[in-house]
Amino acid sequence: MGSSSAYANRQEQDLAGHLDELDERARVSRSTAGKFALFALLAAAIAAFFLFDLGAYLTLDNLKAQQAGLAALLADRPLQVIGGFFLVYVAATALSLPGAAILTLAAGAIFGLWLGTLIVSFASAIGASLAFLSSRYLLRDWVKARFGRRIAAIDRGVEQDGAFYLLTLRLIPAFPFFLINLAMGLTAMKLPVFYLVSQVGMLLGTLVFVNAGTQLAAISSTSDILSPALIGSFVLLGLFPLVARWMLGLVKQRRLYRRWKRPRRFDRNLVVIGGGAGGLVTAYIAATVRAKVTLVEAGKMGGDCLNTGCVPSKALIRSARAAHELRHAQDYGLKGGEPTVDFSAVMRRIGEVITTIEPADSVERYTGLGVDVRLGHAMILDPWTVEIADGEGRTSRLTTRSIVIAAGGAPFVPDLPGVKEAGVLTSETMWDALARRDSVPGRMVIVGGGPIGTEMAQAFARLGSQVTLVEGGERILPKDDLEASALVLDTLRREGVTILLGHKALRCEGKSLVVEADGAETSLPFDEIVMAVGRRARLKGYGLEALGIDTDQPLVLSDKLQTVLPNIYAAGDVVGSYQFTHVAAHQAWFAAVNALFGTFKSFKVDYRVIPWTTFTDPEVAQVGHTEATAAKEGIAYEVVRFPLDHLDRAVAEGARSGFVKLLVVPGKDRILGVTIVAAGAGEMLAEYVLAMKHGIGLNKMLGTIHAYPTMTEANKYAAGEWKKAHKPEALLNWVERFHGWRR
Structure with a gap:
């Protein structure tokens, strides 16, 4: 009985699944049919406009010739003329047809300044909104599928500043309005925002043209309306939203800092808190550009990476690999056996590795570079003052224009019963x-x-x-x-x-x-x-809470690495997004440059191509998308895979376990993501990181000579697998016939 019931349940679930699949297919089919119908309707309307030469009616000479007749018709049938004109204007704008300028002049000539402006203002905004919606319905899904990451970045910018930029474009008649309509439809801008900004932004230009239309007899061409001086005035007016935004930013900044008194002069251009990868690179850049910079480190110079992270772990991994190779020496024709591990010697070697590397991160080196290095704990008293307490109980204070927090992170230990007593x-x-x-x-x-x-x-x-x-x-x-x-x-x-x-x-x-x-x-x-x-980011104990900076995870920053107080920046593990040493160094460049030169020019931190490697054996190296992340973001991709089983160097090394997997844009050679599992995968990945950063496709990688025999040949062979999958079969068939004819 139970078995029968379970079978029935499975059948019911299978049926429900099939119905859901059919419903989804039907929905996609309806959507495709709807898009095709709308496209066909728009194409037919545009074709009719040109086929029947309707543009001949939208000329200045024709408008002058018909002005008296249209005025008489308006007097006889005012509602029909106003309604008809309104619909024609909406249709012309929605279809992005030429002639909007003539129609606007016509509104002034027929209806006068105020009524003409009222009609055109609403008709143009409604028509623009229809064009906006058509573009979104027909093209946005396709654009997102092909350019998902770029569109996502544009959408974030539109969400933040889209209204300002749209208003700027609407105030400058030099920009074709129909292109603005179509382009904005491809973004995530909300329709009410687009409509309102368009109506307000186009109002001044509408007034100018409608007013010119009331003096139609004096106009011989549209250049009589848009003189260079008038266009220049529009351009200056178009800058007003940006200037207003800048001024609002100043007001907001004044409010942020009103609790504190800003020093008249500063002891430093920059104070950096933390001597790990992020802090060291920040201080190095500041010293290189001759800024006066102080670096404060409470622990050991070099931070976690040198002392407790990357360096000691990789030294341990190398010793472990040596033990593994001894254990399997017979695989290479040698007499092996179980290794004797002198663990004390292993740990001494790790200490020696750290000792060898640490001079590069030392106080002496950075002092020699021009950095004022202070060993002690930093406390931020206000946005421009840092108090430093050294190990002997002495304190000193420095004023600074900017601060970069690069205090790193600490391992998270869950609060489980008995964990502390167990000596975790x-x-x-x-x-x-x-x-x-x-x-x-x-x-x-x-x-x-x-x-x-x-x-x-x-x-x-x-x-x-x-x-x-x-x-x-x-x-x-x-x-x-x-x-x-x-x-x-x-x-x-x-x-x-x-x-x-x-x-x-x-x-x-x-x-x-x-x-x-x-x-x-x-x-x-x-x-x-x-x-x-x-x-977890190491954020407690620096006085951030008293400044109004939320120290909950993760630290909230602008895309220029600023905290809520714009002169206080962050880099490295405290940022929380990518907790890698190389990312900390990458962020440090942006933090340093923005902190020192942000008044004049600032840069958004670039996270487009972030590689990482897990140093197991074989290593796992990754950059860009995996199949899971691409699917989650709705990005179309195809997979190219090259196994290492028969790569000559891998066979010779006894390292045949692994593969190179590429995610590429369907039908193109642009790389979306790479996963390499191999001995030395981290080194092999570098070629792909360079390719993705600078837009180099698989065709160029395939045409690049790789030394033989090396593991990096796998990169070229992976590109070859892509090429084989996209070989031009039709052309090759003709080539085969050509060779047959030649024989």
Whole structure:
């Protein structure tokens, strides 16, 4: 009975699914039919206009000849003439037909200044709105599908400043109004905003033309109306919205800063808080352009990346890979075996790597570059004053025109029962703790399946730990390509890592972590436990709350990296969008330049091409869209895939596990996204980052010589796979016939 009921339920669900699919297909079909019908109607109307030479009626000479007759007709049938003229004007504007200027003159000649202005003002705004809606209905979906990311950026700009820019364009008759109508229809501007701004913006030009129409006999051409002086006046008037916006910005800024007294002079051009990647690059740029800059660091110069992040983790990964290679030496014709891991020596080597690199980030180097480096804690007292407390209890104050907050981030540790008592480690605290150990941890639990968790899980497993990786989601590396995530999952499991997906950490009981999945609890004993579930911006303790800057995650910034106080900027992990060292350095350029020169010229931070790499073995390198993100944003794409199984260098290296996957615009060679899973994938990715940044397509990559045998040949071969999928079959058939004829 239960089986029959379950079968019936499945049948009912299948039927519902089919009905939904049919309904969706019908909806798409109706939409396509509607668009085709509207397009056909518009095309027929425009064709009729030119076929029957209706433009001959919209000339100055014809208007003068018909003026008396139209005036008499108006006196005899006023409502019919007004209504008919109104509809003709709306139709001409909606269809973007030439002759609007003549019709506006006609309104003045027939109806006089005030009635003519009233008629044209509403008719032009309604007609423009119809053109706007037609453009949106017919073309916006297509444009979004092909240029999704660019359109999204334009939409954000339109949402913020669209009304100002539309008003500016409407006030300048030199811009063809019909192009403005059609272009705005492709954006996300709301119809009421478009209508109101259009009606107001076109009113002055309407008055000029209608008034000229009342003096029709004195006009020999439209150039008599739009003299260079008048056009210049319109241009100046068109700048008024932008000037008004600038003035409103000044008023708003005065209100923001009214609680504080601005210094008459400043000790510094810039104070940078934080000596990690973002702060160091910011200070470096400021010193390079000869600004007076102070860099404040409360901990170690170099920040997390040098001391507790990228550098030590990659040094550990290299030692772990050496152990893995020794264990599998027989694969290369050598006598191998289980390596003896001197964990103390491994940790000493990590310290030596840091020591070798740290002079590049040192106080001495930056002092030599012209940066005033202060070791201490910074507190922002007001928008222009920073107090610095050094380690000996002394304080000093500096006034500065601008401030850049680059304080970095800290690992997030969930507040679970027993976590503190268990001595939980993070990516920040694990290095000092592990340096005190004589041997690798026997049992290690890592919570979090992101880049840090997967890298550390593989590294410690290769060094001999029994590693259990706990991930609450359905897969590891959730931000990366699904296929890449699955390959790394399989690799880690083959290497002995126990991976528990869909498991939620509940509490620690002594040296055991209790996790739950499907209502069942499991206890995982450990010698060391590492929390790698994410990072939070380090924003507390700098006085930001007293300034009205919200320190909740993430920090709210303008597209120029400004906080709510425009002279206080942020860069690096405190921004929260992309917590990578290279992104912190990228943001630092924008923060430094905008902070120092923003009064004259500022720049919006560019996030279009952001690469990242997870340093598992094989590595996972990503830039641009994955299939999941492209589908979520409604971006059309096709997939090109090249496996490494038979790449000569990969075979020689014993590194055949992996692939190059490209997402490209359908039918074109423009790259939307790249995922590489390979040994050295991070290095291989650089070519694609350059290509995407500068608009280089797959055709040019295919025509570029790559050294043999190298892993980067895979990039060229991937481009070749795209080319094969798009070879011109019809032309090749003719070429085949040509060769047959030649034989």
